[in-house]
Amino acid sequence: MPPDVVETAAALIIGNELLSGKIQDANVLELARTLRGVGVRLLRASVLPDDIAVLTPEIRELSARFDVVFTSGGVGPTHDDVTIEAVARAFGKNVVHDPILTALIRKAYGERCTETHLRMALVPEGASLRSVPDVEWPITVMQNVWILPGVPEIFRSKLEGVRAGLRGPLPFFSRAVLTRLDEPGLKPLLDMVVARHPDVEIGSYPKWFEPTYRTKVTFDARQADLADAALDDLLGLLPELDVVRVE
């Protein structure tokens, strides 16, 4: 199956433990890099609690506003795992046992398999399954909502399925220059370059605790020659001694 072409994405990272400061999120960065790699623009990532009343309207809204939505977390069998139910409610659907997931769980747990194990086969009614290269367990997708697990190691293994299943309209090209100028010194030059390259997203990042340079300027575009032109434009304006490195 060829990948679906999508432009925009949003992520919903679900878990009280992230909001109470017990753990550091690791999934936004991995998802962001994956989407970037296939040319899809991640426009929002929100961390929300395990609260079905909060999640349901959020999922409904994100699904309407973005081409694709990813959830992370809340898919285990315990009382605080409410993601499947929230996605189902967002689309006005019931939760049902998927026959393929049910068979996978019965195979994995054999005679030890209980009703609790089979909770992990629940999906919103009408959901489809996306297979992941080299991973036995598929991804549950409800309309444009991809339901991913929260455990970072398993989350990462599912990203192979994202890479295989989605594609942006064009790739992204990134360039960067590291300079000894601080942001106030750089700003007049940067403003000229920003005005002359409206199709390039230009970012300026001061490094306060970096001994070798003061500001990193990034250039992101959907075509390599546009990013290169903006980079070259700034390089032409910068005193040569102030350029530490081009990336």
Place this chain on the structure above:
Amino acid sequence: MPPDVVETAAALIIGNELLSGKIQDANVLELARTLRGVGVRLLRASVLPDDIAVLTPEIRELSARFDVVFTSGGVGPTHDDVTIEAVARAFGKNVVHDPILTALIRKAYGERCTETHLRMALVPEGASLRSVPDVEWPITVMQNVWILPGVPEIFRSKLEGVRAGLRGPLPFFSRAVLTRLDEPGLKPLLDMVVARHPDVEIGSYPKWFEPTYRTKVTFDARQADLADAALDDLLGLLPELDVVRVE
């Protein structure tokens, strides 16, 4: 000045570089821990791009829904620093130079000070400044929106001001038990405990790649005896051999 008493908080982490996977956010965790420590409930953390049209309605909505809102990032002098303008627009205000910040910048940069440097003295009209213990630069606060910098080292230094300036109605108390039971095995016991302790937030976290235990169960409450009672209840139900550690 005694701290303001607030119950709920939201965070808005601003920066394209986080959504394109160029850097890992470090500020949500630090803010979450800080708020937890003073008894304030962080209910949402969103990462959004440097886009004033996206930020303005978001800030307005979060400010209305939560007792306090924190922004991180977008406060430098370059074209991609739009947070002050977005906060001002969210409240229907203009952006003005604050006299105290202006004086601090003039003092810091002396004769090198330009209009660009003075952009860092801009605030939404009507904003107040909160001093931070041992930090010369204060925090700009517009109504219930605290405007914090994005650079993690500087962000962290401002959290001292959050600790001094805000307080929840009661502290949080956390307990945890690490068990050899997996979630399906634990669920029947956990469901009983959850039903009997409605004022305790109980979380269950499977550890797939941890050799010494399988599930961590957490108990969070506004009173220590409530958290202790829920913990003791589960400990009374768990086979002793399955308990690895209590925290």
